[in-house]
Amino acid sequence: MADESNALVQSFIDDCREHLDSIESALMDIEAAGKDQNPELVNSVFRLAHSIKGGAGMLGFDNIKTLAHKLENVLHMVRSGELSPTHEVIEVLLKGFDRLTALVDNIHESEHMPIDTWVERLLAISNPPAEEGEPAAQPAPAQFEVGGTGIFEVDAVSLKQAKSGGLDLYLLEFDLIHDIHGKGRMPFEVLKMLADTGRIVDCKLDFAAVGNLDDFGNRIPFYVLFATILEPQLVCSMVKLPPERVRRVEEVPHVTIAPSRNFDETFGALALHVENGAARLTLPADMIDGPALADLRNALLMALDRCEGATLDWSGVSRADMFFYQLTLSASRTFSARGKRLDASGPMPDDLRAACLVQGLGADDAPGCLLSVAG
Numbered sequence: 124m125a126d127e128s129n130a131l132v133q134s135f136i137d138d139c140r141e142h143l144d145s146i147e148s149a150l151m152d153i154e155a156a157g158k159d160q161n162p163e164l165v166n167s168v169f170r171l172a173h174s175i176k177g178g179a180g181m182l183g184f185d186n187i188k189t190l191a192h193k194l195e196n197v198l199h200m201v202r203s204g205e206l207s208p209t210h211e212v213i214e215v216l217l218k219g220f221d222r223l224t225a226l227v228d229n230i231h232e233s234e235h236m237p238i239d240t241w242v243e244r245l246l247a248i249s250n251p252p253a254e255e256g257e258p259a260a261q262p263a264p265a266q267f268e269v270g271g272t273g274i275f276e277v278d279a280v281s282l283k284q285a286k287s288g289g290l291d292l293y294l295l296e297f298d299l300i301h302d303i304h305g306k307g308r309m310p311f312e313v314l315k316m317l318a319d320t321g322r323i324v325d326c327k328l329d330f331a332a333v334g335n336l337d338d339f340g341n342r343i344p345f346y347v348l349f350a351t352i353l354e355p356q357l358v359c360s361m362v363k364l365p366p367e368r369v370r371r372v373e374e375v376p377h378v379t380i381a382p383s384r385n386f387d388e389t390f391g392a393l394a395l396h397v398e399n400g401a402a403r404l405t406l407p408a409d410m411i412d413g414p415a416l417a418d419l420r421n422a423l424l425m426a427l428d429r430c431e432g433a434t435l436d437w438s439g440v441s442r443a444d445m446f447f448y449q450l451t452l453s454a455s456r457t458f459s460a461r462g463k464r465l466d467a468s469g470p471m472p473d474d475l476r477a478a479c480l481v482q483g484l485g486a487d488d489a490p491g492c493l494l495s496v497a498g
Contacts, residue, residue, distance in 0.1 A: 131182065131311075132182060135182060135230075138178070138311075139175055139178075140224075142171045146168065146171065147217060149164060149168050150217055150220070151213070153168070153201070154208050154209075154210060156208075158207070160202075160208070165202040168198055169198040172194040173318055173323065175188075175227075177317070177318065179191060181310050181311075181314065187230070190238050192325070193249070194216065194219050194220065196278075197248050200249060203284075215244045215245060215248060222238060281325065285322055285348075290321065290322070290351060291351060291353075291371060292371065293349045293350075293355070294349075294372060295317075295347040295358075296345075296346055296369075297345040299328070299343040302363070302364065303345075313362070317362075321350050321353070324349065324350055325347075326345065326348065327345075327346045328345050329343065329344040329345070355369060385397060390418035390419070392407035392418070393406060393407055393422055395425065397426075400430055401431060401433070401434070402433035403468070404435050406436060407440075409439075409440070409442065411440055411442070412446075416446055423450075427463065432463045432465065433463075434497050435465065435466070436467075436468040438468065438469055442474060442475070442478075451494065452484070455494060464495075466497040467494040467497065468496075471492040479493065
C-alpha cells in the first residue's frame with residue numbers, strides 16, 4: 124500500500140509538472156488576446172488548476188489544494204467574462220502558479236511552505252473591495268459536517284460559481300478502499316471523470332476514519348463536493364455509488380452558513396471587535412457591576428459561539444464587584460473546556476488586582492491574575 128501511495132504521489136507530481144511548464148505562455152496569450160479570448164485556451168488553464176486542486180485534495184496536500192482553488196476561482200471569473208484579463212490580473216495569476224510549481228516541486232515540504240501572500244492577492248481579485256480603500260469583502264463560507272471526524276469549509280465565491288448556470292450541488296462519499304481500489308479504478312481516473320462532467324468544488328480525504336489498532340476502520344472516506352447539471356440517478360450511475368452516498372447539498376444534515384469572521388458588536392458600553400475569527404472585548408471605564416456584567420456575559424457568550432478565542436481589554440477598568448471576578452473565572456473555564464483561549468490584553472489594573480487578591484482569587488505571581496496575558 125505504501126508503494127502504491129508513493130506511486131500515486133509521483134504520478135500527481137509528473138502530471139502537474141507536464142502542464143505547469145506551459146502555463147506562463149498560456150497566460151501571456153490570454154493577456155495579449157484581451158477581449159478577443161480563445162475560450163478553449165482559458166478553459167485549459169482553468170482545468171489545470173481544477174485538476175491540481177482535486178488531486179491534491181485526494182492526496183491530502185492542503186496547501187496545494189488551497190492555492191489551486193483560489194487560482195481556479197479567478198480563472199472562472201475570466202472565462203465567464205466577469206473579469207478582464209488585465210496585466211495586473213495576469214501578473215497575480217503568474218505569481219500564483221509560480222508558487223504552486225514550487226509547492227509541487229517540494230511536495231513533501233509543501234504543508235510547511237507559506238501561501239498566505241499569494242492567497243491574499245487572489246482573494247483581492249475574486250472578492251473585490253466594496254469601496255476604494257476598504258478591505259476585500261469576505262463572504263460567509265458554507266460548512267459541511269462530513270463523517271464523524273470534522274468539517275470542511277467552502278468559501279462563498281466557490282459556492283456561488285458552482286451553482287451558476289443551473290447546476291446542482293452534490294456531496295459524494297467514496298470509500299477509497301472499496302469503491303475505487305476494490306473496483307480496479309485509479310483515483311485520478313475518478314477525478315478526471317468528475318471534472319469532465321461537472322465541477323469539483325472541494326474534496327476531503329478523511330484519514331481520521333481509519334481509526335487505530337483498537338478501532339480499525341478498514342475504510343478511507345473521500346468526500347467530493349460536486350456541481351453538475353445531471354440528475355441524481357445519472358450521477359449515481361456514473362460514479363457507481365448508492366443513492367445514500369450521492370446527496371444533494373440541501374439533503375445533507377449539518378450544512379450551515381458560517382457567520383462572518385470580521386464584525387463589530389456593542390453590548391451597552393462594551394465593544395466586541397472580531398477580526399479573522401479572533402475577538403477583542405473592550406470593557407468600559409470605571410465600575411463594572413450589575414448591567415455591565417450582564418453585557419459582558421452576553422458578549423462572552425457570542426465570542427464563545429462565533430470566535431476561535433477572545434482577549435479581554437480591561438485596561439480602563441478601575442473598580443468591579445465580586446461577581447466580575449466570578450464571571451471571568453467561569454468564562455475562562457468554559458472557553459478552555461471548548462478548546463478555546465480567553466486571555467487578557469495586559470496585566471490586570473492595580474486596583475482590580477488588589478481587590479481580587481484580597482478576596483483570595485487569582486495568582487499573585489501572574490500579571491493577569493485571573494487570565495493569561497496575550498503574547
